[in-house]
Amino acid sequence: MPTRAEIDSLPLSPAHKARLLCRHNIVETTSGLAGDYVQANLIVLQSDYANDFRMLCARNPVPCPILGWTPVGDPRRIIPTSPGISVIDESAESDFDIRTDVPYYNIFRTINDTNQPGKKKVVIETKSDLLADWTPHHIAFLIGCSFSFEQALTQSGLRICHQEDSRTVAMYQTSIPLLPAGIFHGSTFVVSMRLYKDDEIEQVRNVTRPYLASHGEPVAWGWEDAKRIGVNDLGNVDYGDKQIVREDDVPVFWGCGVTPQFAVEKALERDAIAGTVMAHKPGHMLVTDWKTSDFLAHTRMQLGLSMEH
Amino acid sequence: MPTRAEIDSLPLSPAHKARLLCRHNIVETTSGLAGDYVQANLIVLQSDYANDFRMLCARNPVPCPILGWTPVGDPRRIIPTSPGISVIDESAESDFDIRTDVPYYNIFRTINDTNQPGKKKVVIETKSDLLADWTPHHIAFLIGCSFSFEQALTQSGLRICHQEDSRTVAMYQTSIPLLPAGIFHGSTFVVSMRLYKDDEIEQVRNVTRPYLASHGEPVAWGWEDAKRIGVNDLGNVDYGDKQIVREDDVPVFWGCGVTPQFAVEKALERDAIAGTVMAHKPGHMLVTDWKTSDFLAHTRMQLGLSMEH
Numbered sequence: 116m117p118t119r120a121e122i123d124s125l126p127l128s129p130a131h132k133a134r135l136l137c138r139h140n141i142v143e144t145t146s147g148l149a150g151d152y153v154q155a156n157l158i159v160l161q162s163d164y165a166n167d168f169r170m171l172c173a174r175n176p177v178p179c180p181i182l183g184w185t186p187v188g189d190p191r192r193i194i195p196t197s198p199g200i201s202v203i204d205e206s207a208e209s210d211f212d213i214r215t216d217v218p219y220y221n222i223f224r225t226i227n228d229t230n231q232p233g234k235k236k237v238v239i240e241t242k243s244d245l246l247a248d249w250t251p252h253h254i255a256f257l258i259g260c261s262f263s264f265e266q267a268l269t270q271s272g273l274r275i276c277h278q279e280d281s282r283t284v285a286m287y288q289t290s291i292p293l294l295p296a297g298i299f300h301g302s303t304f305v306v307s308m309r310l311y312k313d314d315e316i317e318q319v320r321n322v323t324r325p326y327l328a329s330h331g332e333p334v335a336w337g338w339e340d341a342k343r344i345g346v347n348d349l350g351n352v353d354y355g356d357k358q359i360v361r362e363d364d365v366p367v368f369w370g371c372g373v374t375p376q377f378a379v380e381k382a383l384e385r386d387a388i389a390g391t392v393m394a395h396k397p398g399h400m401l402v403t404d405w406k407t408s409d410f411l412a413h414t415r416m417q418l419g420l421s422m423e424h
Numbered sequence: 425m426p427t428r429a430e431i432d433s434l435p436l437s438p439a440h441k442a443r444l445l446c447r448h449n450i451v452e453t454t455s456g457l458a459g460d461y462v463q464a465n466l467i468v469l470q471s472d473y474a475n476d477f478r479m480l481c482a483r484n485p486v487p488c489p490i491l492g493w494t495p496v497g498d499p500r501r502i503i504p505t506s507p508g509i510s511v512i513d514e515s516a517e518s519d520f521d522i523r524t525d526v527p528y529y530n531i532f533r534t535i536n537d538t539n540q541p542g543k544k545k546v547v548i549e550t551k552s553d554l555l556a557d558w559t560p561h562h563i564a565f566l567i568g569c570s571f572s573f574e575q576a577l578t579q580s581g582l583r584i585c586h587q588e589d590s591r592t593v594a595m596y597q598t599s600i601p602l603l604p605a606g607i608f609h610g611s612t613f614v615v616s617m618r619l620y621k622d623d624e625i626e627q628v629r630n631v632t633r634p635y636l637a638s639h640g641e642p643v644a645w646g647w648e649d650a651k652r653i654g655v656n657d658l659g660n661v662d663y664g665d666k667q668i669v670r671e672d673d674v675p676v677f678w679g680c681g682v683t684p685q686f687a688v689e690k691a692l693e694r695d696a697i698a699g700t701v702m703a704h705k706p707g708h709m710l711v712t713d714w715k716t717s718d719f720l721a722h723t724r725m726q727l728g729l730s731m732e733h
Contacts, residue, residue, distance in 0.1 A: 169727045418478045
């Protein structure tokens with residue numbers, strides 16, 4: 116296994132090096148890695164559910180901005196959803212493989228729920244690769260990640276609390292309804308949280324707004340909003356790490372790409388999904404070869420945003 | 425002024441005839457008119473707010489599926505947002521004008537709120553045209569409407585309660601958060617409601633799901649969901665008419681294109697919008713020249729939906 120110093124010295128792009136660090140489990144959270152590049156959440160399921168999943172993302176683009184998907188059964192290729200964004204392919208200099216290039220994966224299985232007949236209970240196992248679980252019937256979806264706009268925040272002089280304190284970002288299940296699509300219903304948003312001062316919030320909103328493919332601007336901010344979306348105790352995280360709250364800190368919440376994992380759990384509990392569902396371990400993302408600037412340009416064009424305002 | 429019989433006998437498309445009926449205020453609600461054609465909600469505001477409005481729609485495509493917009497100051501032309509959908513233009517055989525072709529319009533103005541200093545109170549005036557209020561600084565946005573999938577429901581043997589009882593569709597303000605974008609924040613979804621039997625709901629979901637540009641499948645259904653989204657009394661409508669609830673009827677709720685009017689009101693109350701904002705009167709839509717089938721095909725392509733499932 117290569118060392119971090121050996122990987123750092125290779126003549127590869129920052130994104131490719133980051134993926135090698137992830138593949139060999141040399142890094143934990145990917146926050147702060149290869150800041151010019153887009154990071155992505157992962158969902159892998161059998162292709163029978165692909166249309167419902169695509170519809171779920173189309174209806175909920177803030178928590179689930181869909182960036183691309185593999186062909187069915189081919190873990191070495193990502194077809195982007197946006198025109199003008201390049202295909203990710205192992206045939207080039209890259210040795211990309213979705214089954215190994217994420218630091219850690221969640222594997223979802225169900226057992227019978229002895230307390231509720233007819234219902235299933237979800238059991239999550241964490242692994243460092245998907246080589247034994249991927250089948251020719253599986254398709255992987257990449258979903259945008261807020262780590263992709265963190266460099267823009269730091270370049271604007273705004274801090275990233277979990278980077279400063281060397282933790283994984285804090286994530287919470289909320290009461291914001293996720294809009295249903297096919298087998299995916301009865302679920303809610305997962306959000307990521309960063310801490311700012313009251314007078315920084317407008318700047319934080321403005322800096323992150325253009326990053327639509329990475330969740331864009333916050334969905335809620337302030338202590339009152341936190342309660343309104345069902346986050347009553349910041350110390351009680353559902354994914355990632357609890358953060359250190361300093362004087363005058365105010366929580367700011369963004370849509371989070373762990374949302375589809377929560378939606379998958381609800382569908383699994385109803386026994387609506389056959390086969391194994393897989394995902395990344397929250398906070399441990401795929402670093403793609405796509406530049407954040409490419410997606411910014413695409414969003415401006417797609418939305419027809421005028422530049423004078 | 426022409427009569428309904430005179431308009432019906434003209435050698436024009438069903439959509440064009442419907443617009444003439446609307447222009448001359450011969451019809452009230454447009455539900456059931458020209459069933460093959462896309463109907464649209466309207467928002468008109470000064471172009472300074474166009475980018476924030478586009479971002480609001482991009483983040484909330486279920487209540488606010490954006491179909492197209494006018495050039496700034498030109499009320500006779502609609503540029504579609506989707507490739508492959510044609511421009512609507514008065515230069516062809518059509519005599520389209522966004523200022524006259526909707527049956528009734530809402531004009532939003534503000535006065536000082538004497539109870540809350542610094543806050544504004546919104547006053548809505550209803551008019552049959554916008555000729556006196558449109559300026560060269562205004563831009564009009566068209567938002568999809570659930571009337572566009574009603575023909576698909578009736579063709580599947582499902583009833584449309586407000587058509588059967590000759591009422592305007594019932595609409596409600598809910599507690600579902602509208603995701604913020606720029607000056608538009610602190611608002612919630614408006615939904616339309618139709619009544620079905622419990623065992624029809626899966627079919628209703630399946631029939632309306634593909635109509636993504638017309639709000640797609642329901643956002644909530646059943647009496648428990650009604651309470652969960654803040655609709656505690658079906659008799660207490662916020663827009664349109666109260667419906668007759670028959671035995672075993674269950675409410676089914678869709679995202680509604682009146683949502684941006686509610687978002688505009690919140691922004692007006694904070695004094696965040698200068699100039700006059702205009703919209704259609706809820707239930708009284710623009711009938712466009714676009715076919716619903718064109719948008720269905722575009723959605724399938726855009727989402728990459730596979731046909732085998």
